[in-house]
Amino acid sequence: MxxxxxxxxxxxxxxxxxxxxxxxxxxxxxxxxxxxxxxxxxxxxxxxxxxxxxxxxxxxxxxxxxxxxxxxxxxxxxxxxxxxxxxxxxxxxxxxxxxxxxxxxxxxxxxxxxxxxxxxxxxxxxxxxxxxxxxxxxxxxxxxxxxxxxxxxxxxxxxxxxxxxxxxxxHYQSISQYLERMNRYTGIQAEELIKTGYKFRWQDMLRKPMGEFLSRFFVGEAYKDGLHGLVLALLQAFSEMIKYIKVWEKEKFIEQDISSYHEVLEENINDYLHWQVKVSGLIGKIRLKIKKKI
CATH class of the missing domain: 3.90.550.10 (Spore Coat Polysaccharide Biosynthesis Protein SpsA; Chain A)
Structure with missing residues (x-):
């Protein structure tokens, strides 16, 4: 046996x-x-x-x-x-x-x-x-x-x-617990990223967190979990941002030219609007089907 x-x-x-x-x-x-x-x-x-x-x-x-x-x-x-x-x-x-x-x-x-x-x-x-x-x-x-x-x-x-x-x-039973673990894990993840040869790019500090949020909230349908889903998507996006900022910290906070920040932010806004329209259209279709059945 x-x-x-x-x-x-x-x-x-x-x-x-x-x-x-x-x-x-x-x-x-x-x-x-x-x-x-x-x-x-x-x-x-x-x-x-x-x-x-x-x-x-x-x-x-x-x-x-x-x-x-x-x-x-x-x-x-x-x-x-x-x-x-x-x-x-x-x-x-x-x-x-x-x-x-x-x-x-x-x-x-x-x-x-x-x-x-x-x-x-x-x-x-x-x-x-x-x-x-x-x-x-x-x-x-x-x-x-x-x-x-x-x-x-x-x-x-x-x-x-x-x-x-x-x-x-x-899993996480409080925001404090999430933040404590996030601080530990992002430090390790930043070290692993550096070992791959990655060099900090300030654009990643904006693009990666937005990508994480969109992936969780829209693609992963976090909105269906209500406020819990929204908060988790934001926290996980924040974790992604902190990971990249810690890489910058390891590089001794070297200054970079951020004059093109408006382009990166506009790109993020466009990505958000794309998914907002897509999800809103899907929800509208579902409501229409329900209305027809009723």
């Missing part, structure tokens, strides 16, 4: 770790917590609930610690989770069955239900938010880069994008 190892990477997760652990206890043959020297009660809670605890040097993101965590696992299959995630009972039973029946498959991509500022975000590219989290040992490894796509071996499959199949992700 195939065994399942649950892997959870942590740092200061005392508010989340119990919920996460309790959601997987029935299907886990072992639970491994790899902690980056938390300053709170994370490891004490994990040990009390029966998890094996290992330690990894502190880093401002968990990706480098994942491969170390996988090497500690003894199971045939690995379920990799973040501490702010949980596995609902129906999904837990499904994963248990898949571990026994999926001889020809090496991994599964699982949809994720992101709860942000107290609401399930169903648009803005936050759903189905597929993640590779259930896989045979040795079939998946993580890159050292932040939020990178895992490297896989063998064939995989997507679970259907339904709520009952989704990992529940208790």
């Amino acid at each position: 195939a065994k399942i190892s649950v892997i959870i990477n942590t740092w200061n997760e005392e508010e989340n770790i119990k919920r996460c652990l309790e959601s997987v206890r029935r299907i886990a043959n072992e639970i491994i917590v790899v902690d980056m020297y938390s300053k709170d009660r994370t490891t004490a809670i994990a040990k009390k609930l029966g998890a094996k605890v290992f330690f990894y040097k502190y880093m401002s993101y968990a990706d480098p610690a994942k491969n170390f965590a996988f090497r500690q696992a003894q199971g045939d299959w690995i379920l990799s989770l973040d501490a702010d995630e949980e596995i609902p009972p129906i999904l837990a039973k499904m994963l248990q069955d898949l571990a026994q029946d999926s001889k020809d498959l090496a991994y599964f991509r699982i949809p994720r239900k992101n709860i942000i500022f107290g609401k399930w975000i169903k648009h803005s590219r936050w759903w189905p938010d597929y993640v590779i989290r259930f896989f045979k040992k040795g079939a998946v490894r993580w890159s050292e880069k932040i939020h990178s796509v895992p490297l896989t071996r063998g064939e995989g499959r997507d679970l259907e994008a339904k709520e009952v199949n989704a990992i529940v992700h208790h």
